[in-house]
Amino acid sequence: MAKKIIVIGSGFGGLASALRMRAKGFDVTLVEKHPDLGGRARVFKKDKFIYDGGPTVVTAPYLFDELFSLFNKKISDYVKIVPLDLWYRFVFNDGQTFDYNGDEKAMETQIKKFCLKDYAGYKKLVNFTEKIFNKGFSDLSDKPFNNLIFMLKQVPALLKLKSYKSVYSLVSSYISNEKLRKVFSMHPLLVGGNPFSTTSIYTLILFLEKKWGIHYSMGGTGSVVNALEKLMTEENIKIIKNAEVTEILTENKNVKAVKINNSEVINCDYIICNSDPPNVYKNLIKSKNNYNFLFKQKMKRMDYSMGLFVYYFGSKKKYDDIAHHTIYFGKSYEKHLDKIFEKKILSDDISYYLHRPSATDPGMAPDGQDAFYVLVPVPNNLSKINWSNEGDKFKNLVLDKMDKSVLPGIKKNVVSDFYLTPDYFEKDLATLHGSGFSIQPKFSQSAYFRFHNQSEIFKNLYFVGAGTHPGAGMPGVLSSAKVLDNLF
Numbered sequence: 001m002a003k004k005i006i007v008i009g010s011g012f013g014g015l016a017s018a019l020r021m022r023a024k025g026f027d028v029t030l031v032e033k034h035p036d037l038g039g040r041a042r043v044f045k046k047d048k049f050i051y052d053g054g055p056t057v058v059t060a061p062y063l064f065d066e067l068f069s070l071f072n073k074k075i076s077d078y079v080k081i082v083p084l085d086l087w088y089r090f091v092f093n094d095g096q097t098f099d100y101n102g103d104e105k106a107m108e109t110q111i112k113k114f115c116l117k118d119y120a121g122y123k124k125l126v127n128f129t130e131k132i133f134n135k136g137f138s139d140l141s142d143k144p145f146n147n148l149i150f151m152l153k154q155v156p157a158l159l160k161l162k163s164y165k166s167v168y169s170l171v172s173s174y175i176s177n178e179k180l181r182k183v184f185s186m187h188p189l190l191v192g193g194n195p196f197s198t199t200s201i202y203t204l205i206l207f208l209e210k211k212w213g214i215h216y217s218m219g220g221t222g223s224v225v226n227a228l229e230k231l232m233t234e235e236n237i238k239i240i241k242n243a244e245v246t247e248i249l250t251e252n253k254n255v256k257a258v259k260i261n262n263s264e265v266i267n268c269d270y271i272i273c274n275s276d277p278p279n280v281y282k283n284l285i286k287s288k289n290n291y292n293f294l295f296k297q298k299m300k301r302m303d304y305s306m307g308l309f310v311y312y313f314g315s316k317k318k319y320d321d322i323a324h325h326t327i328y329f330g331k332s333y334e335k336h337l338d339k340i341f342e343k344k345i346l347s348d349d350i351s352y353y354l355h356r357p358s359a360t361d362p363g364m365a366p367d368g369q370d371a372f373y374v375l376v377p378v379p380n381n382l383s384k385i386n387w388s389n390e391g392d393k394f395k396n397l398v399l400d401k402m403d404k405s406v407l408p409g410i411k412k413n414v415v416s417d418f419y420l421t422p423d424y425f426e427k428d429l430a431t432l433h434g435s436g437f438s439i440q441p442k443f444s445q446s447a448y449f450r451f452h453n454q455s456e457i458f459k460n461l462y463f464v465g466a467g468t469h470p471g472a473g474m475p476g477v478l479s480s481a482k483v484l485d486n487l488f
């Protein structure tokens with residue numbers, strides 16, 4: 001009889017690992033606390049507007065293709081993923097813009113608008129990020145970092161790639177213009193890190209975007225979730241919704257069952273957790289007898305990613321000039337990030353990412369209207385900000401800022417809206433301290449130093465998703481499921 005695996009959680013890490021383990025012949029059951037799948041990629045529908053809850057920028061789409069190929073199926077029969085011409089429009093607080101895409105000629109023109117000599121630096125930066133990508137992504141993103149010797153073997157190469165530098169510092173060694181430095185160093189924010197403290201290994205994202213481009217799945221990222229759910233059903237993976245795992249039952253150094261909604265117990269041979277590892281170790285495993293001193297220190301020393309304030313809104317006016325992805329930089333950069341990550345206080349001088357799917361896919365909004373979300377990085381809940389008091393005020397601040405910059409008149413045009421704060425990430429998605437992306441991608445929290453894909457405490461407990469190796473973002477969590485392929 002096939003051995004039984006329970007996957008806890010239906011984020012992309014959970015969905016991908018369920019499929020990969022099923023392809024290996026295991027009997028797989030996936031349990032999800034919500035009535036719908038996707039985790040951070042859940043879809044919200046309100047007043048005929050459709051909102052992807054989280055991920056919108058699809059990079060490395062081959063990682064999704066692979067999941068269908070495992071069963072000799074084609075993703076194109078399930079969902080349509082299209083490349084975007086314009087990747088991001090960066091808007092600075094003085095109104096200047098930078099259009100970022102995969103066309104080198106266009107890049108040259110854009111960069112020279114800001115600084116003639118930085119084009120040469122940019123080309124050198126791209127060459128260097130290719131080397132980082134070859135090591136950090138191609139070689140290591142799907143390898144288990146369960147033992148220190150394997151980690152130590154990587155150190156010489158990582159030092160050669162200047163992984164001791166921060167992303168901002170590496171970018172600044174090639175680029176002199178302050179605005180361009182922001183453009184080319186912002187990528188860690190997409191995976192929960194501060195560009196001033198995230199290891200420069202994460203500049204690999206810059207090259208990853210160049211290699212495969214930036215894509216959108218028609219119908220929204222939610223249509224990828226639906227496609228994966230259909231594939232799972234076809235392949236006889238059992239999916240149990242509205243099923244919160246309230247305890248993982250253990251016996252010595254093994255896990256043996258999950259308890260659902262404080263009642264039903266399901267036995268299994270292995271558990272794969274897509275639930276946030278710090279939360280699992282703190283709250284789902286009740287007996288801490290096996291946690292040794294070093295592991296307890298690891299739990300204590302972790303730094304968590306920033307929180308997210310996400311405001312979803314429908315506009316009766318269509319803003320045809322607004323790109324699919326806009327990143328707006330407020331006045332300050334380093335100081336602003338310091339307030340979010342270190343001081344953990346709110347600031348008036350916000351930066352944000354604005355998503356307008358109806359730029360590519362009019363079906364996301366009623367005819368002649370626009371669906372948006374704006375994502376604003378804020379401190380995580382270690383800040384003790386009371387979002388019940390601050391939420392509406394902060395929403396009005398965000399609306400006011402957009403009204404005065406990229407979306408003139410938006411305050412009068414909003415016809416439907418709601419927002420999520422770090423409280424949603426903490427309570428609904430069970431992420432410690434309401435962090436948007438689990439633990440930060442610092443060097444001291446990467447690879448071996450992150451929570452291991454095969455638990456450092458329990459033999460038959462595994463992790464996929466943002467809090468384990470290689471880390472957050474769709475390419476990261478899909479790669480974490482590939483790590484399991486190498487472990488089973």
Ligand SMILES: Cc1cc2nc3c(=O)[nH]c(=O)nc-3n(C[C@H](O)[C@H](O)[C@H](O)COP(=O)(O)OP(=O)(O)OC[C@H]3O[C@@H](n4cnc5c(N)ncnc54)[C@H](O)[C@@H]3O)c2cc1C
Nearest residue numbers: 009011013033039040054055056057245275465466473474
């Ligand atoms: C607003 C936002 C925008 C983003 N934009 C992008 C982007 O454009 N591109 C990109 O690549 N990445 C983006 N990301 C990051 C990316 O979405 C995440 O890193 C990734 O989707 C996380 O997947 P995961 O596998 O870690 O699982 P998660 O999505 O975190 O899902 C975990 C699941 O586990 C479930 N769960 C937790 N505890 C239990 C329990 N006890 N019992 C049962 N179920 C449980 C939760 O309900 C949830 O469904 C974004 C993230 C956010 C929040």
